[in-house]
Amino acid sequence: MVKVTILGAHGQIAQIVEKFVLADDEMDTTLFLRNASRLDKLSNQATIYEGDAADSDQVEKAAKGADIVYANLAGDNIKLQAQAVVEALHNDHVKRLIWISSLGIYDEVPGKFGEWNKSYLGSYLTNYAEAAKVIEDSDLDYTIVRPAWLTNKNEVDYEKTKKNEAFKGTEVSRKSVAAYVYHLLKNPQEDVRESIGLNKPNTDGDKPSWM
Ligand SMILES: NC(=O)c1ccc[n+]([C@@H]2O[C@H](COP(=O)([O-])OP(=O)(O)OC[C@H]3O[C@@H](n4cnc5c(N)ncnc54)[C@H](OP(=O)(O)O)[C@@H]3O)[C@@H](O)[C@H]2O)c1
Numbered sequence: 001m002v003k004v005t006i007l008g009a010h011g012q013i014a015q016i017v018e019k020f021v022l023a024d025d026e027m028d029t030t031l032f033l034r035n036a037s038r039l040d041k042l043s044n045q046a047t048i049y050e051g052d053a054a055d056s057d058q059v060e061k062a063a064k065g066a067d068i069v070y071a072n073l074a075g076d077n078i079k080l081q082a083q084a085v086v087e088a089l090h091n092d093h094v095k096r097l098i099w100i101s102s103l104g105i106y107d108e109v110p111g112k113f114g115e116w117n118k119s120y121l122g123s124y125l126t127n128y129a130e131a132a133k134v135i136e137d138s139d140l141d142y143t144i145v146r147p148a149w150l151t152n153k154n155e156v157d158y159e160k161t162k163k164n165e166a167f168k169g170t171e172v173s174r175k176s177v178a179a180y181v182y183h184l185l186k187n188p189q190e191d192v193r194e195s196i197g198l199n200k201p202n203t204d205g206d207k208p209s210w211m
Contacts, residue, residue: 001028004185005066007053007073007085009033013100013150014072016178021185022046032062053081059088068188070098070181076123082131086138096188097135097142098181103197105129105146109167112206132195143184144195148172149208161197169199170208176200 004021006014009031021027022045029046031039036050051058053073063069069089073081082099089097103109104117104125118125135142149171158176161168177198184190203209 002026002185002188003028003030003065003067005030005032005063005069007032007059007062007069007071009048009072010035010038011072011074012152013174013177013181014070016175017070017072017181017185018046020178020182027185030062030066032059054084056084056087056091059084060091063088063092063094066092066094068096068098068185069094070185072100076127078127078131079134082134086134086140089140090138095141096192097140098184099132099135099142099144100177100181101132101144101146101195102128103146103148103167103199105132106163106195108161108163108165108197113170113204114167116207136193136195141188141192143191143193145177145180146195146197147177148197148199148203149211150174150177155200157200158198159201161199163195165197167197167199169201169203170205171203172198172200 004027010033021029031046032049036048049062105128109117132144148169151171151173153173155173156176156179158172
C-alpha cells in the first residue's frame with residue numbers, strides 16, 4: 001500500500017488525480033484542503049484534513065506517515081506555502097514530493113511566446129520561481145512539474161522537457177498533467193530531483209491558441 005497525501009485537494013488537476021488514486025486499491029489517500037465540506041462525497045474513501053498549506057503544523061498532520069506528498073497549490077503566497085511544506089515534510093521524515101509549478105519560472109520559454117508569457121504572467125512567475133527554489137534548495141526527493149497553459153480537453157497527450165532544455169509548445173490538458181502525476185505516484189523512482197516541463201506536442205505558437 002502506498003500512502004499518498006494530496007495538498008490543495010480541491011484544485012482542478014488534483015481532482016482528476018483523485019479519481020485515479022481513489023480507484024486504485026494499492027493507494028491509501030489523504031486529502032488536505034481548505035473548506036473540507038466541499039469533498040463530502042469522497043469522505044469515506046479518503047482521510048481528510050482541513051487546513052492552510054501556509055501553516056506547517058497543519059501540513060505536518062496531513063503528511064505524517066505518507067510515502068509521497070503531491071502538492072497542487074496556488075496563490076500569491078506560494079513561496080510561504082513551499083516553505084511550510086518543506087518544513088512539514090522534514091519534521092515528518094517524508095522525502096518524496098511532487099510540486100506543481102508553471103512554465104516560465106526559469107525564463108526557459110523561447111521566442112515570442114516566452115516574451116508574451118513573461119509579460120502576461122508578471123509577478124505570478126516571480127512568486128512561482130521563488131517557491132520552486134525553496135523546493136530545489138531542500139533535501140527532498142522532489143519532482144517539480146511545469147505545465148504549459150492548461151486546458152480542460154479530455155485527452156492525455158504530453159511530452160516532457162528537462163530543466164536545462166528550452167520549453168516546448170504552448171498548452172497541455174489538466175488530464176495530461178494528472179496522468180503524469182499518477183504515473184509518478186506509481187513510479188516514484190522516476191524524475192527524482194528533476195524539474196519537468198509538460199506540453200502537448202506540436203502546439204508551438206506565439207500564444208496559446210485561444211488567447
Ligand atoms: N492556468 C494555467 O494555464 C496554468 C499553467 C501552468 C501552471 N498553472 C498552475 O498549476 C497549478 C495547478 O493548476 P489547477 O488548475 O489545478 O489550479 P487550481 O484549481 O487553482 O488549484 C489550486 C488549489 O490550491 C489551493 N490552495 C491555494 N492556497 C492554498 C492554501 N494556502 N492552503 C491550501 N490550499 C490552497 C486552492 O484551494 P481553494 O480551492 O481552497 O481555493 C486550489 O484548490 C496552479 O498553481 C496553477 O497556477 C496554471
